[in-house]
Amino acid sequence: MRTERIGKYEVLRKIASGGMAEIYLCRLKGEEGFEKKVAIKVIHPRLSEDRRFRELFVREARIAAALVHPNLIQVFDFGREGASHFLAMEFIDGWNLAQAISQARRRSLCIPLPVWRYWMEGILSGIGHLHSRGIVHRDISPSNVLLSRGGMVKITDFGIARGLLQAGRDPGWEGKFAYMAPEQARGEAASAASDLFAAAAISAELVLLRRIFDEGTAERTLSRIRQHEVHLLDLGGVAAPVADTIRKGLSAGARDRYVDADAFARAIGAAVPLSAGRAELESCWDALFPDVSGEEDTAVTSSPPGGGSGILREGREGYGRKNRLLVKAGVFTALASISVGGWIVWEGSRPPAPAPVARMAPVPVPAEGEPARRPESPKGMPEKFPETAVKPESATPSSFQGGRAPQFAHGTVLLQTDPVGVSVTLDDGTPLGRTPVNVDLAPWAGRKIEFRREGYARKSVPADVLSRFKVFRLEMERQLGTIAVVQALPWARVFEEDRYLGDTPLYNLQLPVGPHRLRFSNEPLGVEKVAEVDVQAGINPKVIVSLVEKKPAD
Numbered sequence: 001m002r003t004e005r006i007g008k009y010e011v012l013r014k015i016a017s018g019g020m021a022e023i024y025l026c027r028l029k030g031e032e033g034f035e036k037k038v039a040i041k042v043i044h045p046r047l048s049e050d051r052r053f054r055e056l057f058v059r060e061a062r063i064a065a066a067l068v069h070p071n072l073i074q075v076f077d078f079g080r081e082g083a084s085h086f087l088a089m090e091f092i093d094g095w096n097l098a099q100a101i102s103q104a105r106r107r108s109l110c111i112p113l114p115v116w117r118y119w120m121e122g123i124l125s126g127i128g129h130l131h132s133r134g135i136v137h138r139d140i141s142p143s144n145v146l147l148s149r150g151g152m153v154k155i156t157d158f159g160i161a162r163g164l165l166q167a168g169r170d171p172g173w174e175g176k177f178a179y180m181a182p183e184q185a186r187g188e189a190a191s192a193a194s195d196l197f198a199a200a201a202i203s204a205e206l207v208l209l210r211r212i213f214d215e216g217t218a219e220r221t222l223s224r225i226r227q228h229e230v231h232l233l234d235l236g237g238v239a240a241p242v243a244d245t246i247r248k249g250l251s252a253g254a255r256d257r258y259v260d261a262d263a264f265a266r267a268i269g270a271a272v273p274l275s276a277g278r279a280e281l282e283s284c285w286d287a288l289f290p291d292v293s294g295e296e297d298t299a300v301t302s303s304p305p306g307g308g309s310g311i312l313r314e315g316r317e318g319y320g321r322k323n324r325l326l327v328k329a330g331v332f333t334a335l336a337s338i339s340v341g342g343w344i345v346w347e348g349s350r351p352p353a354p355a356p357v358a359r360m361a362p363v364p365v366p367a368e369g370e371p372a373r374r375p376e377s378p379k380g381m382p383e384k385f386p387e388t389a390v391k392p393e394s395a396t397p398s399s400f401q402g403g404r405a406p407q408f409a410h411g412t413v414l415l416q417t418d419p420v421g422v423s424v425t426l427d428d429g430t431p432l433g434r435t436p437v438n439v440d441l442a443p444w445a446g447r448k449i450e451f452r453r454e455g456y457a458r459k460s461v462p463a464d465v466l467s468r469f470k471v472f473r474l475e476m477e478r479q480l481g482t483i484a485v486v487q488a489l490p491w492a493r494v495f496e497e498d499r500y501l502g503d504t505p506l507y508n509l510q511l512p513v514g515p516h517r518l519r520f521s522n523e524p525l526g527v528e529k530v531a532e533v534d535v536q537a538g539i540n541p542k543v544i545v546s547l548v549e550k551k552p553a554d
Contacts (some may be wrong), residue, residue, distance in 0.1 A: 006040050006086055007079045015039065021057070025091060027446065030526045038076060041087040054085065061087050061158075062139045063135060067257075070502055071157040073146070076523070089156075093498070094148035095204065095289060102140060103288040105209045106341030113242065115274035115284045116206050119145075121265050121275065123199055124155025128261030130155075131192045138190045140198035141176045142205065149285040150498045151278060177221045178213045182252050186224040193254035193269040196264055200249025200257070203268070207238050212250065228252050241271035270276040274459070277477045413466050414451075416473040422453045427460065441467045455479055455513050478512030481535040492520035492547060520545050 004011055009026035016023045024040045047053040064075040064087070066170075077088035095103075098121070104111055111119075130137055136142075139157060146154040163432055184190050204212045212233070215221045230251050237241040245267045258264040269275075276284070390533035400522040415424055417435040424432040424439065432439050441449070444463040451459045456476040466472050486494060487505040494501040496518055501509065504520075508553045513535055521528045527547045533540075 005076075006042060006081050007088075008137045009038060009040055009088065011040075011265045012037075026088075028088075029254055032526070034526045036166070036523065037091045039089045039091045042081070043085050043090065045084055047167075048526050049201070057085050064089070067133065067135075068503055069126060069129040071122045071153055071155060072129060073154050075502075082282075090154075090500075092148055092152060094152065095132070097145040097147060098141050098142035098204075100147060101205060101209060102287055109200045109287055110209070111206050112276065112284060113207075113239070113272045114274050114279065114280055116203070116242075117268055117272040118151070118272075118281065119147070119277040120203050120268050123155065123202065124261040124265040124268075127195050127199060128151070128265075131261060137195050139176060139179075139481065140195050140202070141179045142202055143176075143204070147285075148498065149282055149289075151281050152331070152445065152499065173174060177225075180213075180222070180225055181254070182225055183254060185222045191254065192260070193257055196249060196257055196261060197254075199325050200246055200265065203235075203249065204235065204246045204365065206233070207242060207246075239271075240497040241476055245271045257401070263553055274477075277475060279475055283331050286372070297382050365500055412440045413469060414438050415466070416471065416472045417451060417453075417474070418475045419453070422451045422456070422474075422476060425450050425452065451476065478514065478539055480510045481540050482512065483509045483533070483539050483540045483543055485544075486518070487542065487544045488520045488529075489521070489544070489546045489548060490522070491543070492522045495519040513537050518543070520547060 006024065009028055012025045012027055014022060015025050021041045021043050024042065026038050026040045026174075028036045028038055030036075043053065043057045061078040064073065064165075065078060067073065073092070074090045075087060076090070078236065079086055080089075085175075123140075127137065127140065137155065140155070144155060146152070146156055146261070175454060179198040179201045181190075181194040184194050201212050213225050213228070214223050215224050222354045228250075232246050233247060233250060235246060236350060238246070248267065249257055249264055258267065331380055407525070415435050415437050420435050422435045424435060424437055426432065426444060427450055432449070435451075439449075439461045445467070447463045448460045449463050449466060451474060453476060455477050455478060459476065461472075461474070484507070486501075486504060486509050488494070489505040491504050493503050494506060496516055501518075516533045516535055518531045518533055519528060520531065525547060529547060531543060531545050533543055
């Protein structure tokens, strides 16, 4: 569709093209400089006269317009331009999950388990909302999950979704083959359980960096799915609790899977105790998608990697900054980053200098058909180190001096945190020092080490886990407070920076303790306001913002 405008929207450039529609980045302008970027999905002109495709597109519009959820793409408008129908949706300045997986393979990176948990919980939250409305998506796949650096996780493409109660036999063949459940591959009706199977296939792909079912052709892939037996699934190198969680989700029988999306999400939370915070999400994102100059001016004319018609910005080739994932030159040490039960730890023959280090670990890219493996310790590194030198009772608070990290004492573990100055104690409160601090954990086998700082959530890590490493780095998460009610008059969409929090009224909104800037936006009125909120631990007072100017009395 070659036009400078689509309805009231000014076309900036094409973003992507799929089998049914094209996606354009557009701009909506209003009074007094109001401006908003949106993504416009336009049905292909060649399909405009096809009644089946037209009905499919209209159905997507009706379904999507009725859905409001932080993990589902929001629809603003639906209309017609000439002979073509279009859908106006929120624009996500990011990438899709298929691209993230592709980048991880390309850059020899693994997805940290806390990030895996965060992304999967977002996917399952969106799926759960669909199912609560009686809707089966039927095409849950990495290319239909959109991500942003700020932590947005959005499911898109409802064109093949349909109500659970809709009469008639569901052919079950419209979804992407590699993510079909066995019952779909047999031509049976898709169901909520089929969506959860697809989500489990995505969860496996994120940790293995390869598809569970991919035999090269559609027919061979479908044949393998039909014969799928979960006990034969190869998840070598994946932590046992995570592997068990994935296996249940990939059970061949629908009744053997999780009963709903919430149950699946709870199992993921139990397998990985800590979810990624903003700092870890951004660090992971920057490692996958380093800054590329000129992206905003790139005209996109082809479908993004991984297929699908995601609402995305496509970047140029030549990813990455030189030495972005390398330790500062002159530091002769081998470092490996791995995720243990949700903690990010650093392991090496010497402590790192205070230069930026990789947040994601290189992992060998497997040969075709072989399972991916989690990173291993550098060659020749012992699993456990000599247990001598500094004793916990003699440990004193330490700090960086002269820009250098404290010297590593033989046989101890260097505990580091972000931020520094975190109190380190035993589980009975016995003080061990403040980070960064060297601690010999040998006497504390079977005990837990606790990390505490005012304003941050307390974290506890088994000493047996810490004792395997020479350097352990932990990112603290801000303590949360709850705002009882967030309301706008008459109503508004609420954002914190680029993170969408929901539409008012919001109840029991949890935010990290400290100051926040909440942005209230009402597009029909063309009004935006910002409220400064200082969140305290516990329950906070209501936040009510009026977007309507009071008229002066006559």
